[in-house]
Amino acid sequence: MAEQRSNDQMGYQIALGERRFGRVNWLGLYTLAQREITRFLVVWTQTLMAPLVTAGLFLLIFNLAIGPKRGDVMGVPFLHFLAPGIMMMTVIQNAFANTSSSLVISKVQGNIVDTLMPPLSGVEILLGYLAGAVVRGTLVACGIALGLALVLQIVPAHPLVSLVFIVLGAIFLGGLGIVAGIFANKFDQMAAITNFIVTPLAFLSGTFYSIDALPPVLHAMAQVNPVFYLIDGLRFGMIGTSDGDPFVGMVICAGASLAICLLAWAMLRSGYRLKA
Secondary structure, three states: OHHHHHHHHHHHHHHOOOOOOOOOOHHHHHHHHHHHHHHHHOOHHHHHHHHHHHHHHHHHHHHHHOOOOOOOEOOEOHHHHHHHHHHHHHHHHHHHHHHHHHHHHHHHHOOOHHHHOOOOOHHHHHHHHHHHHHHHHHHHHHHHHHHHHHHOOOOOOOHHHHHHHHHHHHHHHHHHHHHHHHHOOOHHHHHHHHHHHHHHHHHOOOOOOOHHHOOHHHHHHHOOOHHHHHHHHHHHHHHOOOOOOHHHHHHHHHHHHHHHHHHHHHHHHHOOOOOO
């Protein structure tokens, strides 16, 4: 009878989601996050240095092509207006690449089982992958911010606001990268998602211009693009000017990040396109 009660109690605890290492597998979560961070750090010239060079080339080319001829935009020099957009575009592209490439490579190489077999819940796997995206995006942003301070003397007007939007951008695109990585089974499918979804989201979101200059239809489309609010919010944080209310944008970005992360969690929890 006592043994039966013990078994019933154990079954009740399992039903409640308790595991032998606690409700949260901190060791497993830490290990997965460490793997994702180490994965991009060992090739830092590709994952950290290359984005900094690309961002610098964008600014140099725009300065040489139209910088001297272009007047102030929203009351600030054109390069100062452009720099936060380039920074956010670089952050989100790298956050997306970090999670999506990790999943696709694991699926192609057949070692995704190494992530699925350990006693990790869907939330823990999600957080582990997002940790790599956030750290990579934040490091890239810090490198670009240092370059802007040295070359253009741009010092963040609102550092905390800048950090919040950088983290939100990394979470949003990191979550989108998880969804894309789960959906794609081949590198060409991943390339199609990048080219037809991520790149248009980044380029048609006020990176290089104020959306007030857009025709009505494109202006309306930009206002439903979460990346616009990420760029606009970072622009406010960096140079103190923006197209819209940065705090409204923060709420929209947080909501979009939560929605995409919930979708990613549901896919990870069910094993959709991951379990044979």
